[in-house]
Amino acid sequence: MKNSSIRDSKSKRWLTLIIVSFTMLMGYFVADVMSPLKSMIETQLSWNSEEYGLFSSAYGWLNFFFGMLILGGIALDKFGIRLTGTASAVLMVIGAIIKYTAISHLHHGDSLLFGIDSQVLIAGIGYAISCVGVETFGITASKVVVKWFQGKELALALALQVAVARIGTMLALSASVPVAKAFGTVTAPLSVAVITLLAGLVMFLYYCVLDKQFDKAESLANNNEEEESFKLSDLVTLANNKMFWLICFLCLTFYSAVFPFLKYATDLMVQKFGVNEDFAGMxxxxxxxxxxxxxxxxGTFIDRKGKAATIMIIGSVLLLGIHLLFSIPALDSSIIAIVLMIGMGLSFSLVPSAMWPSLAKITPQRQLGSAYAIIFWIQNGGLTLVPYYIGYLLRNYCESEVNGQIVYDYTYPMQTFSLIAAFAVIIAFALKWEDKRKHYGLEEPNYKPD
Incomplete structure (x- = not known):
């Protein structure tokens, strides 16, 4: 007779999804809260585009260059969800406080640290610390979902977790400028971010209670047999898996064509499409x-019908087409911008909803934390270098003065994003070919009915 599992309780597994998604939502809000404020930051704080690009690149200073994300993944597999998740949420709060303090209490031009304006650098350090928390909590949340939904509605649950987290990005892009203008300062949205993060931390502490119940119930259901634990040699196993590396580099190229774009998208709406700054973030x-x-x-389609590899190709091709259309100077109607952003949302739904369940198919659960960490670490390379490069392009090749006002031509930056998306398309085709050759089952359904 099959032993009952606590994950068979629909109410409990969906409650855990709500909790970790809410905390992730708060993290994404903090990560993107300054994205639509570029022009206000340049006006109020006297930053230039290159300094803004440098600050935006701080997302990966610690995660990528110091390998904190790799260490976070190993810690997740070694020490578990509760400790790693709590530590990650605390880091998000600490980093957000440092960033807020730098923006609100330091002044641009007062001093330099390592040749960089001290306000820009310290704000970047705070951002970098909070992003260690955001990214490590992201892999923790993914492992939570796999833990509770394995053999159930896994693709749907992972897709919903990502979608709900993206509400944080939506709120940051749409609300930051109105909040900043209502209070007359760019620091106002940052203070909101700190408060919301504290709420996310409290929610995750409640999840820890449920997680402990899960582990206890699973131990009893399996007659106290311990699951095989993570070993450092598991990293060698991952490194020898070609499909794992294809997913890594699809993640790198696809996300590097989306997240850095969002850092500049509000300014793009103002500069190219003539949208009023008050509404450009919408x-x-x-x-x-x-x-x-x-x-x-x-997510539901992949759970029931499969075709994950095919869906990743469709999403990547769609993203390439959208960036190419954004790069055409003559297409400057705000209606076109709205249609293209919705299309990018479609692309950004297709690829993640297929990619993350695919990783769970090719990776044992004890290695999942490290697998997510390596993928996110490589992704952070793009999230670090691309925003800075776009800022560099804008300041040195796309900046001009019209009627005494600085304006930017986004043609070169959008062509850069198109090139990155083209690499994503090539990798997506290679991934499907490898699945066909090695029979990983990416085109097969995920769902096993209760």
């Missing part, structure tokens, strides 16, 4: 908003 916010509708649909 158009990019359509991307995460549309994922709320599209992602559950594709």
């Amino acid at each position: 158009i990019p916010s359509l991307l995460p908003f549309s994922t709320l509708f599209f992602t559950p649909i594709f």
